[in-house]
Amino acid sequence: MISLLERLTGMHTLTDQVIAMDFMNTVKSGIRNYAMAVTEAATPEVQSTLASQLEEMLDLHERIAEYATEQGLYHPWNVNEQIDVDLKNIEVALKAPNL
Template identity: 65%
Template sequence: MNSLIERLTGMHTLTDQVVATDLLIAAKSGVRNYAMAATEVATPEIKAILAKQLDEAIDLHERIADYMIQKGWYHPWDVKEQLRLDLQNARTALNAPTL
């Protein structure tokens, strides 16, 4: 989207927020997948590799979550505020002009 249009519609910050949210969801999925894989492997060597990857995935998730918390885009301990923000974002997306 054109940056001028993004600013006029208020979508310029939402764009960054959407990218960060997608990255957070992908990181969370990675954590879950590595954890599941680590419980299914047969050799200690592969389990150790997966455990290392799991630790790195958890670290990535934490860094993304911290970034989003600092920006005010993610409220993992305040369900009411997170719901308010999610509804606001949904309204913004529904009211966005189509190009």
């Protein structure tokens, strides 16, 4: 449950965004690793399995990006909007109480 303090400071949105962006970055890292592994696979069977996993990771990345975009947390096609979101997040983080 989101606390009153999180709502008043805007931290609940920042928390959602941090989770979504962290998840997306983790998936991107997995995509890079699978892509490298596919090119180094020793057998066609292993290559096929890795390529299948790579496809699943790409689909997952798309789903996360769509969610973040729909929630207004991520603006991949508009740099100015993304900069505005990032600047607002910086302001919220700077105003957050030091615990």
